[in-house]
Amino acid sequence: MNFPIFALFSFVSGSIPFGYWIALRFAGVDIRKLGSKNIGATNVGRLIGWKFGFVVLALDITKGMLPVYLSSVYVPEGGIPFQLLCGVCAVLGHMFSPFLGFRGGKGVATTFGVFLVLTPIACLGAILVFWMVYKFFKFVSLGSIFASITLPLVYAFSTILLLHEEVSYWVLGTMVFISFGIILTHRENIIRILNRSELFAVKGEEQDGDSERNRR
Template structure:
Protein backbone atom coordinates (compact mmCIF):
# COMPACT_ATOMS: atom_id res chain seq x y z
CA UNK A 1 0.00 0.00 0.00
CA UNK A 2 2.87 2.39 0.75
CA UNK A 3 4.22 1.92 -2.78
CA UNK A 4 0.76 2.55 -4.26
CA UNK A 5 0.40 5.74 -2.20
CA UNK A 6 3.90 6.84 -3.18
CA UNK A 7 3.22 6.39 -6.90
CA UNK A 8 -0.18 8.07 -6.67
CA UNK A 9 1.33 11.09 -4.93
CA UNK A 10 4.17 11.22 -7.47
CA UNK A 11 1.59 11.30 -10.26
CA UNK A 12 -0.43 14.06 -8.59
CA UNK A 13 2.70 16.16 -8.02
CA UNK A 14 3.78 15.69 -11.62
CA UNK A 15 0.28 16.61 -12.78
CA UNK A 16 0.37 20.10 -11.23
CA UNK A 17 0.05 22.26 -14.39
CA UNK A 18 2.65 24.95 -13.67
CA UNK A 19 2.86 26.26 -17.22
CA UNK A 20 -0.92 26.42 -17.60
CA UNK A 21 -1.31 28.34 -14.33
CA UNK A 22 1.52 30.77 -15.08
CA UNK A 23 0.31 31.55 -18.61
CA UNK A 24 -3.30 31.80 -17.43
CA UNK A 25 -2.38 34.26 -14.69
CA UNK A 26 -0.41 36.46 -17.10
CA UNK A 27 -2.54 36.31 -20.24
CA UNK A 28 -5.93 35.06 -19.10
CA UNK A 29 -5.79 32.39 -21.81
CA UNK A 30 -5.23 28.65 -22.03
CA UNK A 31 -1.66 28.10 -23.26
CA UNK A 32 -2.79 24.84 -24.88
CA UNK A 33 -4.93 26.78 -27.35
CA UNK A 34 -1.89 28.01 -29.29
CA UNK A 35 1.51 26.90 -30.52
CA UNK A 36 2.22 23.26 -29.86
CA UNK A 37 -0.76 22.84 -27.53
CA UNK A 38 1.57 21.89 -24.67
CA UNK A 39 1.74 23.27 -21.12
CA UNK A 40 5.54 23.07 -21.18
CA UNK A 41 8.07 25.88 -20.94
CA UNK A 42 8.64 26.26 -24.69
CA UNK A 43 4.98 26.89 -25.41
CA UNK A 44 4.69 29.19 -22.39
CA UNK A 45 7.53 31.31 -23.84
CA UNK A 46 5.51 31.67 -27.04
CA UNK A 47 2.40 32.69 -25.13
CA UNK A 48 3.63 34.62 -22.10
CA UNK A 49 7.30 35.48 -22.65
CA UNK A 50 10.74 34.26 -21.72
CA UNK A 51 10.53 34.92 -17.97
CA UNK A 52 7.30 32.96 -17.70
CA UNK A 53 8.82 30.10 -19.68
CA UNK A 54 11.93 29.98 -17.49
CA UNK A 55 9.79 29.94 -14.34
CA UNK A 56 7.72 27.13 -15.82
CA UNK A 57 10.85 25.13 -16.58
CA UNK A 58 12.26 25.53 -13.08
CA UNK A 59 8.97 24.55 -11.44
CA UNK A 60 8.55 21.54 -13.74
CA UNK A 61 12.06 20.37 -12.84
CA UNK A 62 11.24 20.80 -9.15
CA UNK A 63 8.14 18.64 -9.62
CA UNK A 64 10.31 15.70 -10.63
CA UNK A 65 12.61 16.20 -7.66
CA UNK A 66 9.71 16.64 -5.21
CA UNK A 67 7.85 13.60 -6.54
CA UNK A 68 10.81 11.34 -5.74
CA UNK A 69 11.34 12.91 -2.32
CA UNK A 70 7.68 12.43 -1.37
CA UNK A 71 7.64 8.87 -2.73
CA UNK A 72 10.69 7.97 -0.66
CA UNK A 73 9.19 9.60 2.45
CA UNK A 74 5.78 7.91 2.11
CA UNK A 75 7.18 4.46 1.33
CA UNK A 76 10.18 4.62 3.64
CA UNK A 77 12.31 3.33 0.78
CA UNK A 78 14.98 4.75 -1.49
CA UNK A 79 15.02 1.68 -3.70
CA UNK A 80 16.00 2.57 -7.29
CA UNK A 81 13.00 0.55 -8.45
CA UNK A 82 10.62 2.67 -6.38
CA UNK A 83 12.26 5.98 -7.27
CA UNK A 84 12.31 5.11 -10.96
CA UNK A 85 8.65 4.12 -10.87
CA UNK A 86 7.82 7.34 -9.04
CA UNK A 87 9.74 9.25 -11.68
CA UNK A 88 7.73 7.64 -14.44
CA UNK A 89 4.51 8.41 -12.55
CA UNK A 90 5.52 12.07 -12.22
CA UNK A 91 6.40 12.36 -15.91
CA UNK A 92 3.12 10.72 -16.93
CA UNK A 93 1.32 13.08 -14.56
CA UNK A 94 2.91 16.04 -16.33
CA UNK A 95 1.93 14.62 -19.72
CA UNK A 96 -1.59 13.57 -18.72
CA UNK A 97 -2.66 15.75 -15.77
CA UNK A 98 -5.91 14.79 -14.11
CA UNK A 99 -6.50 18.48 -13.37
CA UNK A 100 -6.60 19.43 -17.07
CA UNK A 101 -8.46 16.57 -18.70
CA UNK A 102 -5.23 14.65 -19.38
CA UNK A 103 -3.85 17.33 -21.74
CA UNK A 104 -0.48 18.50 -20.44
CA UNK A 105 3.13 18.83 -21.49
CA UNK A 106 5.81 16.56 -22.90
CA UNK A 107 7.67 15.60 -19.76
CA UNK A 108 11.21 16.75 -20.49
CA UNK A 109 11.69 19.21 -17.62
CA UNK A 110 10.03 16.92 -15.09
CA UNK A 111 12.25 14.11 -16.35
CA UNK A 112 15.28 16.33 -15.75
CA UNK A 113 14.19 16.73 -12.13
CA UNK A 114 13.80 12.97 -11.76
CA UNK A 115 17.23 12.12 -13.13
CA UNK A 116 19.01 14.89 -11.27
CA UNK A 117 18.16 12.68 -8.30
CA UNK A 118 18.80 9.28 -9.91
CA UNK A 119 21.89 10.11 -11.97
CA UNK A 120 23.01 13.75 -11.73
CA UNK A 121 26.22 13.49 -13.80
CA UNK A 122 24.48 11.72 -16.68
CA UNK A 123 21.67 14.30 -16.51
CA UNK A 124 24.17 17.13 -16.80
CA UNK A 125 25.61 15.38 -19.86
CA UNK A 126 22.12 15.21 -21.39
CA UNK A 127 21.56 18.89 -20.60
CA UNK A 128 24.88 19.74 -22.24
CA UNK A 129 23.74 17.84 -25.32
CA UNK A 130 20.53 19.86 -25.35
CA UNK A 131 22.47 23.09 -25.03
CA UNK A 132 24.84 22.29 -27.87
CA UNK A 133 22.05 21.16 -30.20
CA UNK A 134 19.97 24.22 -29.39
CA UNK A 135 22.94 26.53 -29.94
CA UNK A 136 23.51 25.01 -33.37
CA UNK A 137 19.92 24.60 -34.55
CA UNK A 138 17.75 26.82 -32.30
CA UNK A 139 15.35 23.86 -32.18
CA UNK A 140 14.19 22.97 -28.66
CA UNK A 141 12.54 19.68 -29.56
CA UNK A 142 15.59 18.32 -31.39
CA UNK A 143 17.81 19.13 -28.42
CA UNK A 144 15.33 17.51 -26.05
CA UNK A 145 15.05 14.32 -28.10
CA UNK A 146 18.82 13.94 -28.48
CA UNK A 147 19.27 14.63 -24.77
CA UNK A 148 16.80 11.84 -24.00
CA UNK A 149 18.84 9.47 -26.18
CA UNK A 150 22.12 10.49 -24.56
CA UNK A 151 20.84 10.00 -20.98
CA UNK A 152 20.97 6.17 -20.78
CA UNK A 153 24.38 6.18 -22.46
CA UNK A 154 25.51 8.72 -19.89
CA UNK A 155 24.21 6.56 -17.03
CA UNK A 156 26.17 3.59 -18.35
CA UNK A 157 29.34 5.65 -18.79
CA UNK A 158 29.15 7.91 -15.75
CA UNK A 159 27.60 5.62 -13.13
CA UNK A 160 28.88 2.19 -14.03
CA UNK A 161 31.30 1.29 -16.77
CA UNK A 162 34.43 3.31 -16.07
CA UNK A 163 33.90 3.20 -12.28
CA UNK A 164 33.67 -0.57 -12.29
CA UNK A 165 30.48 -0.58 -10.26
CA UNK A 166 28.21 -3.60 -10.08
CA UNK A 167 25.28 -3.54 -12.48
CA UNK A 168 22.71 -3.44 -9.69
CA UNK A 169 24.03 0.02 -8.78
CA UNK A 170 23.39 1.66 -12.16
CA UNK A 171 21.23 -0.72 -14.19
CA UNK A 172 17.89 0.25 -12.58
CA UNK A 173 18.47 3.92 -13.42
CA UNK A 174 19.37 2.99 -16.99
CA UNK A 175 16.20 0.90 -17.35
CA UNK A 176 14.04 3.74 -16.02
CA UNK A 177 15.84 6.18 -18.31
CA UNK A 178 14.85 4.04 -21.28
CA UNK A 179 11.25 3.70 -20.04
CA UNK A 180 10.79 7.40 -19.31
CA UNK A 181 12.67 8.36 -22.46
CA UNK A 182 10.37 6.17 -24.54
CA UNK A 183 7.34 7.94 -23.08
CA UNK A 184 8.86 11.35 -23.81
CA UNK A 185 9.78 10.43 -27.39
CA UNK A 186 6.27 9.07 -27.98
CA UNK A 187 4.85 12.35 -26.67
CA UNK A 188 6.98 14.19 -29.24
CA UNK A 189 5.35 12.39 -32.18
CA UNK A 190 4.16 15.63 -33.77
CA UNK A 191 7.58 17.21 -33.33
CA UNK A 192 9.24 14.23 -35.01
CA UNK A 193 6.93 14.60 -38.00
CA UNK A 194 7.68 18.32 -38.28
CA UNK A 195 11.42 17.70 -37.90
CA UNK A 196 11.20 15.21 -40.76
CA UNK A 197 9.29 17.73 -42.91
CA UNK A 198 11.60 20.59 -41.93
CA UNK A 199 8.74 22.65 -40.48
CA UNK A 200 9.51 22.38 -36.77
CA UNK A 201 9.41 25.54 -34.64
CA UNK A 202 12.77 27.26 -34.15
CA UNK A 203 14.03 30.09 -32.00
CA UNK A 204 15.80 32.84 -33.90
CA UNK A 205 16.87 36.35 -33.02
CA UNK A 206 13.52 37.45 -34.39
CA UNK A 207 11.61 35.22 -31.96
CA UNK A 208 9.72 31.94 -32.10
CA UNK A 209 8.86 30.89 -35.62
CA UNK A 210 5.76 28.77 -35.26
CA UNK A 211 4.19 27.01 -38.27
CA UNK A 212 0.38 26.88 -38.39
CA UNK A 213 0.19 23.12 -37.77
CA UNK A 214 2.39 23.17 -34.66
Protein backbone atom coordinates in the same frame (compact mmCIF):
# COMPACT_ATOMS: atom_id res chain seq x y z
CA MET B 1 2.37 6.34 4.04
CA ASN B 2 1.99 3.11 2.06
CA PHE B 3 3.25 2.46 -1.42
CA PRO B 4 0.01 2.95 -3.43
CA ILE B 5 -0.82 6.23 -1.71
CA PHE B 6 2.66 7.65 -2.30
CA ALA B 7 2.64 6.52 -5.92
CA LEU B 8 -0.72 8.27 -6.36
CA PHE B 9 0.70 11.39 -4.71
CA SER B 10 3.57 11.30 -7.21
CA PHE B 11 1.17 11.11 -10.14
CA VAL B 12 -1.02 13.93 -8.86
CA SER B 13 1.93 16.20 -8.08
CA GLY B 14 3.37 15.53 -11.52
CA SER B 15 0.03 16.32 -13.14
CA ILE B 16 -0.14 19.92 -11.87
CA PRO B 17 -0.18 21.96 -15.13
CA PHE B 18 1.92 24.92 -14.05
CA GLY B 19 2.42 26.18 -17.60
CA TYR B 20 -1.29 26.22 -18.33
CA TRP B 21 -2.21 27.85 -15.02
CA ILE B 22 0.53 30.50 -15.14
CA ALA B 23 -0.33 31.51 -18.72
CA LEU B 24 -4.01 31.69 -17.81
CA ARG B 25 -3.40 33.66 -14.61
CA PHE B 26 -0.83 36.19 -15.82
CA ALA B 27 -1.69 36.55 -19.52
CA GLY B 28 -5.30 35.41 -19.66
CA VAL B 29 -4.56 32.94 -22.45
CA ASP B 30 -5.10 29.23 -22.91
CA ILE B 31 -1.60 28.08 -23.78
CA ARG B 32 -3.04 24.91 -25.31
CA LYS B 33 -4.51 26.95 -28.17
CA LEU B 34 -1.49 29.10 -29.03
CA GLY B 35 1.96 28.57 -30.48
CA SER B 36 2.90 24.91 -30.28
CA LYS B 37 -0.17 24.29 -28.09
CA ASN B 38 2.10 22.68 -25.51
CA ILE B 39 1.96 23.54 -21.81
CA GLY B 40 5.73 23.39 -21.37
CA ALA B 41 8.23 26.11 -20.56
CA THR B 42 9.27 26.74 -24.17
CA ASN B 43 5.79 27.60 -25.38
CA VAL B 44 5.08 29.67 -22.27
CA GLY B 45 8.32 31.61 -22.67
CA ARG B 46 7.81 32.17 -26.37
CA LEU B 47 4.26 33.47 -25.96
CA ILE B 48 4.09 35.38 -22.68
CA GLY B 49 7.73 36.04 -21.76
CA TRP B 50 10.79 34.08 -20.73
CA LYS B 51 10.60 35.08 -17.08
CA PHE B 52 7.40 33.03 -16.96
CA GLY B 53 8.98 30.32 -19.08
CA PHE B 54 11.85 29.87 -16.63
CA VAL B 55 9.43 29.76 -13.70
CA VAL B 56 7.47 27.00 -15.44
CA LEU B 57 10.72 25.18 -16.19
CA ALA B 58 11.78 25.29 -12.54
CA LEU B 59 8.38 24.12 -11.33
CA ASP B 60 8.21 21.28 -13.85
CA ILE B 61 11.68 20.11 -12.80
CA THR B 62 10.60 20.26 -9.16
CA LYS B 63 7.60 18.06 -9.99
CA GLY B 64 10.07 15.32 -10.85
CA MET B 65 12.51 15.92 -8.02
CA LEU B 66 10.04 16.11 -5.16
CA PRO B 67 8.37 12.67 -5.40
CA VAL B 68 11.72 10.92 -5.81
CA TYR B 69 13.29 12.71 -2.87
CA LEU B 70 10.28 12.39 -0.58
CA SER B 71 9.89 8.69 -1.35
CA SER B 72 13.48 8.13 -0.23
CA VAL B 73 12.73 9.92 3.04
CA TYR B 74 9.27 8.61 3.91
CA VAL B 75 9.30 5.21 2.20
CA PRO B 76 12.99 4.22 2.50
CA GLU B 77 12.14 0.53 2.47
CA GLY B 78 11.12 0.91 -1.15
CA GLY B 79 14.68 1.69 -2.18
CA ILE B 80 15.72 2.77 -5.65
CA PRO B 81 12.99 0.76 -7.44
CA PHE B 82 10.22 2.60 -5.60
CA GLN B 83 11.91 5.96 -6.10
CA LEU B 84 12.00 5.22 -9.81
CA LEU B 85 8.34 4.19 -9.75
CA CYS B 86 7.43 7.50 -8.13
CA GLY B 87 9.48 9.31 -10.76
CA VAL B 88 7.69 7.48 -13.56
CA CYS B 89 4.34 8.32 -11.96
CA ALA B 90 5.31 12.00 -11.86
CA VAL B 91 6.32 12.00 -15.53
CA LEU B 92 3.14 10.18 -16.55
CA GLY B 93 1.15 12.69 -14.51
CA HIS B 94 2.74 15.50 -16.48
CA MET B 95 2.05 13.78 -19.79
CA PHE B 96 -1.52 12.77 -18.89
CA SER B 97 -2.77 15.40 -16.48
CA PRO B 98 -6.28 14.79 -15.07
CA PHE B 99 -6.52 18.56 -14.70
CA LEU B 100 -6.42 18.85 -18.50
CA GLY B 101 -8.55 15.90 -19.52
CA PHE B 102 -5.59 13.50 -19.30
CA ARG B 103 -3.56 15.48 -21.80
CA GLY B 104 -0.38 17.29 -20.90
CA GLY B 105 3.18 18.14 -21.79
CA LYS B 106 6.19 16.37 -23.24
CA GLY B 107 7.69 15.31 -19.91
CA VAL B 108 11.24 16.48 -20.55
CA ALA B 109 11.71 18.87 -17.62
CA THR B 110 9.96 16.54 -15.18
CA THR B 111 12.15 13.64 -16.33
CA PHE B 112 15.20 15.82 -15.78
CA GLY B 113 14.02 16.47 -12.23
CA VAL B 114 13.60 12.75 -11.55
CA PHE B 115 17.12 11.84 -12.59
CA LEU B 116 18.70 14.99 -11.21
CA VAL B 117 18.06 13.44 -7.80
CA LEU B 118 19.22 9.95 -8.75
CA THR B 119 21.94 10.47 -11.38
CA PRO B 120 23.07 14.11 -11.45
CA ILE B 121 26.18 13.45 -13.55
CA ALA B 122 24.13 11.78 -16.28
CA CYS B 123 21.77 14.76 -16.24
CA LEU B 124 24.65 17.17 -16.74
CA GLY B 125 25.78 15.12 -19.73
CA ALA B 126 22.26 15.17 -21.17
CA ILE B 127 22.12 18.95 -20.70
CA LEU B 128 25.36 19.27 -22.66
CA VAL B 129 23.91 17.18 -25.50
CA PHE B 130 20.72 19.24 -25.46
CA TRP B 131 22.64 22.50 -25.59
CA MET B 132 24.89 21.44 -28.48
CA VAL B 133 21.94 20.22 -30.56
CA TYR B 134 19.94 23.34 -29.76
CA LYS B 135 22.80 25.71 -30.59
CA PHE B 136 23.32 24.03 -33.95
CA PHE B 137 19.72 23.43 -35.06
CA LYS B 138 17.80 26.01 -32.93
CA PHE B 139 15.11 23.45 -32.15
CA VAL B 140 14.30 22.81 -28.49
CA SER B 141 12.30 19.75 -29.51
CA LEU B 142 15.26 18.20 -31.34
CA GLY B 143 17.57 18.95 -28.43
CA SER B 144 15.10 17.31 -26.06
CA ILE B 145 14.86 14.21 -28.24
CA PHE B 146 18.62 13.81 -28.48
CA ALA B 147 19.06 14.44 -24.76
CA SER B 148 16.48 11.80 -23.88
CA ILE B 149 18.07 9.28 -26.25
CA THR B 150 21.57 9.85 -24.90
CA LEU B 151 20.61 9.99 -21.20
CA PRO B 152 20.79 6.17 -20.71
CA LEU B 153 24.10 6.05 -22.58
CA VAL B 154 25.60 8.91 -20.60
CA TYR B 155 24.42 7.26 -17.37
CA ALA B 156 26.00 3.91 -18.26
CA PHE B 157 29.33 5.36 -19.37
CA SER B 158 29.60 7.88 -16.51
CA THR B 159 28.77 5.22 -13.93
CA ILE B 160 31.40 2.82 -15.24
CA LEU B 161 34.15 5.21 -16.31
CA LEU B 162 33.82 8.11 -13.86
CA LEU B 163 32.24 6.65 -10.74
CA HIS B 164 33.67 3.14 -11.17
CA GLU B 165 30.41 1.65 -10.02
CA GLU B 166 28.04 -0.97 -11.36
CA VAL B 167 25.22 0.20 -13.59
CA SER B 168 21.81 -0.12 -11.95
CA TYR B 169 19.57 -1.90 -14.41
CA TRP B 170 16.57 -0.47 -12.56
CA VAL B 171 17.80 3.03 -13.37
CA LEU B 172 18.91 2.17 -16.90
CA GLY B 173 15.67 0.39 -17.75
CA THR B 174 13.58 3.26 -16.39
CA MET B 175 15.60 5.77 -18.40
CA VAL B 176 15.02 3.79 -21.59
CA PHE B 177 11.30 3.49 -20.83
CA ILE B 178 10.84 7.21 -20.18
CA SER B 179 13.05 8.19 -23.12
CA PHE B 180 10.85 6.13 -25.41
CA GLY B 181 7.81 7.92 -23.99
CA ILE B 182 9.40 11.32 -24.58
CA ILE B 183 10.11 10.42 -28.20
CA LEU B 184 6.47 9.42 -28.62
CA THR B 185 5.29 12.75 -27.20
CA HIS B 186 7.51 14.48 -29.77
CA ARG B 187 6.22 12.52 -32.77
CA GLU B 188 4.40 15.58 -34.18
CA ASN B 189 7.55 17.65 -33.69
CA ILE B 190 9.55 15.06 -35.61
CA ILE B 191 7.12 15.28 -38.52
CA ARG B 192 7.30 19.08 -38.49
CA ILE B 193 11.10 19.01 -38.42
CA LEU B 194 11.13 16.72 -41.44
CA ASN B 195 8.62 19.03 -43.15
CA ARG B 196 10.68 22.11 -42.20
CA SER B 197 7.69 23.64 -40.43
CA GLU B 198 8.92 23.36 -36.84
CA LEU B 199 8.85 26.50 -34.69
CA PHE B 200 12.07 27.96 -33.32
CA ALA B 201 12.38 28.63 -29.61
CA VAL B 202 13.05 32.35 -29.92
CA LYS B 203 11.09 34.71 -32.14
CA GLY B 204 13.12 35.96 -35.05
CA GLU B 205 15.62 33.10 -35.19
CA GLU B 206 16.25 31.84 -38.70
CA GLN B 207 17.84 28.73 -40.09
CA ASP B 208 18.33 27.73 -43.71
CA GLY B 209 15.95 30.47 -44.79
CA ASP B 210 13.06 29.20 -42.67
CA SER B 211 11.06 31.81 -40.80
CA GLU B 212 9.25 29.37 -38.52
CA ARG B 213 10.02 29.24 -34.84
CA ASN B 214 10.69 26.16 -32.74
CA ARG B 215 7.75 24.10 -31.53
CA ARG B 216 8.25 21.99 -28.49
